[in-house]
Amino acid sequence: MRRKRRRCSHEADPARCGPRRDPSARPPAGPAALLHGLAAITGLAAPRLIGGLVEDVQNGTTAAKVNQVILVIAVFIVAQSLLTRWARFKSFALGEQVLAELREEFVDNALALPIGTVERAGTGDLLSRTSRDVDTLSRTVRFAVPETMIAFVTVVFTVAATMLVGVWVLVPLLAMTPLLWLSTKWYLRRAKGGYLRENAAYAQMTSSLAETVEGARTVEALQRYDERVRRTDADIRGSYLAERYTLFLRTMYFPVAEISYLVPVVGTLLFGGWLHINGNVSLGAVTTAVLYVNQLIDPVDRLLSWLDELQSGGAAFARLLGISDVQDDRTPSGRAPSGELVEAKDVRFSYVDGRDVLHGVDLTIQPGERVAMVGPSGAGKSTLGRLVAGIHPPRTGSVTVGGVGMTELPLDELRNQVALVTQEHHVFVGTLRDNLSMARPSATDDELMSALAAVDAREWAEALPDGLETRVGSGQLALSPAQAQQLALARLVLADPHTLVLDEATSLIDPRAARHMERSLAAVLEGRTVIAIAHRLYTAHDADRVAVVEDGRISELGSHDELVARQGSYAALWTSWHG
Incomplete structure (x- = not known):
């Protein structure tokens, strides 16, 4: 099944989507090809x-x-x-337009990828596609494609003009065909796979380096220097071997190709000279034929030179296009939820085939209810929360909101129903206003400040140099982890879904501040369904019900007082945490 793309509705939300790109604004390819043809004809x-x-x-x-x-x-x-200058200008303008559309399509496809797919692939793979592969494709579209088109048109017209001199010229021209055809076939058969392996090896190296840099403190604390160095060396060697293979292909192909297209020049001169001596052709015809055949060297040489770039660009394009072929993890049914009841029935889920992390979980959450999920690390709390938020579909069973499966809702509609806030957060480069208004583009300044106030962030936001216009993010004003997390929660307030899944959403804020912020947030979230996943048990104390998750199952379910009275797993956790 092909992915159904999530695209902006420019009519419904032009502020969010930005200006619409008019396909008719793209320069047509016909005028560029015509100009190249005229330039080739004048050159004859x-x-x-x-x-x-x-x-x-x-x-x-x-x-x-x-x-x-x-x-x-x-x-x-x-x-x-x-x-030629005019034709090149038209070609490069067309190339830039096509490249811009390819980039937009890539961003659209990347944002539509299932989160699970992105997590399995790793950041290094996506980074290499967005950096190295896009750069490679940029060179191909900007230079290789126009230059190849120029060379091809020139070759076609030059060969046609050569035939007008005399059919005899075919003899030396065809002499180069077997050698050029066999060498090109040998090269093309191996080049695509070689460049794909080269890009994949580079992605692996990028992923490993990014992982080492991000976990530098952990590497230092555990003294894993040698292991990381060995892994990096292995990745670099893999990239080196992949690039050496493509270099081998080039060093074998290009010398043979250069010899093959020099053969017709010598052949035309010798064969034409022999015909002239025998009185079959004039000296002027031989001169014209030799000049035409010699004139073929430059475009043929450019064709062969850019062929390598086209192979590399084709491999990059295949990797960029590949993300559009990722199978969707949801199938919109077209049904609308009939309420806000959230139900999980006999839910089983696995990240790896044959190894379930959830085993037949049943949970019903009433509208407006606050449910806390507690349990040891690795018990499956976050996984269950992600299924409730519609991030992953269950392997078996169902997770529904208002009777409709979470993965049966289009993502835009799902996020209006259920939102997930995790320990992970991101501050985008831009103003504080930009970072907030992405949750609701139509929000006013008062609404933005109210959302910040709801999460105890208004005081530091007003103290910023330019208030909401202060630029934050990478290379700009750096927000502390706690401030970044408050920003993520403020977006949640603005998004205003009826069901919230908070997965350790206040973990980076000190306990006292987190307690105060959660009380402020509780006032804003009054009447909404909240599923809170936390290790801090005061969250469970305030919840309507507590679900204790152990070994992928809900072992206990009830209010705080009920579970303490049972003297089970939750009571042991509470006693241990409370002292």
């Missing part, structure tokens, strides 16, 4: 005129005639230069 005049001049000189001519031919050749050369 000089050899014909020179060949005619040779015959005139042989038969006797005047200096005025020679000067006239030279002037005409000069006019054609100037015309060819002007047409």
Whole structure:
């Protein structure tokens, strides 16, 4: 099943989506091809005129005639230069437009990827696609494609003009065909796979380096230097071997190709000279043919040179296009939820085939109820929360809101129903206003400040140099982890879903501040369904019910007082935490 893309509705929300790109604004390819053809035709005049001049000189001519031919050749050369410049401009403009659309399509596809797919692939793979592969494709679209089109058009017209000189020219031209065809076939058969392996090896190296940098303190604390160095060396060696293979292909192919397209020049001169000696063709025809065949060297050489870039660009394009072929993890049914009741029935889920982390979980959450999930690390709390938030579909069973499966709702509609806030957060480069208004583009300044106030962030936000206009994020004003987490929670307030899944959402704030902020947030979230996943048990104390998750199952379910009275797992956790 092909992915159904999540695209902006420009009519419904132009502020969020930005200006619509008009496909009709793209420069058509026809004028560029026509200009290249005209430039190639003007370039064919000089050899014909020179060949005619040779015959005139042989038969006797005047200096005025020679000067006239030279002037005409000069006019054609100037015309060819002007047409070539104009044609290149049109080609490069078309290339930039196509590249811009490819980038937009890539961003659209990347944002539509299932989160589980992104997590399995790792940040290094996506980073290499957005950096190295996009750069490679940029070079291909900007230079390789226009240059290849120019060379191809020139070759076609030059060969046609050569045939007009005489059919005999086919003999030396065809002499190069077997060698060039066999070497090109040998190269193309291996090049695509080689460049795909090269890009994949580079992605692995990038992922490993990013992981080492992000976990530098852990590496230092556990003294895993040597292990990380060995892994990095292995990744670098893998990238080196992949690049050496493609280099081997080039060093084998290009020398053979260069010999193959030099053969016709020598062959035309020798064969044409033999025909002229025997009185079959004129000296002017031989001169014209040799000049035409020699003129083929440059475009053929460019075709072969850019062929390597086209192979690399094709591999990059395949990797960029590959994300659009990722199978969707949800199938919108078109049904609308009939309420806000959240139910999980006989839910089983696994990240790896054959190893379930949830085992037949049943849980019903009434509208407006506050449920806390507690339990030891690795018990499956966060996994269950992600299923309730519609991040992953269950392997078996169902997770529904208002009777409709979470993965049966389009993502935009799902996020209006259920929102997930985790320990992970991100501050985007831009103003504080930009970071907040992405949750609700139509929000006013008063609404933005109210959302900040709801999470105890208004005081520090107002103290910023430019208030809501202060630029934050990478390279700008750095927010502390606690401030970044408050910003994420403020977005949640603005998004205003009826069901919230808070997965350790206040873990980076000190306990006293977190307690105060959660009380403020509770006032804003009054009447909403809240599923809170936390190790701090005061969250469970305030909840309507507590679900104790152990070994992928809900072992206890009830209010705080009920579970303490049972003297089970929760009571032991409470006693241990409370002292």
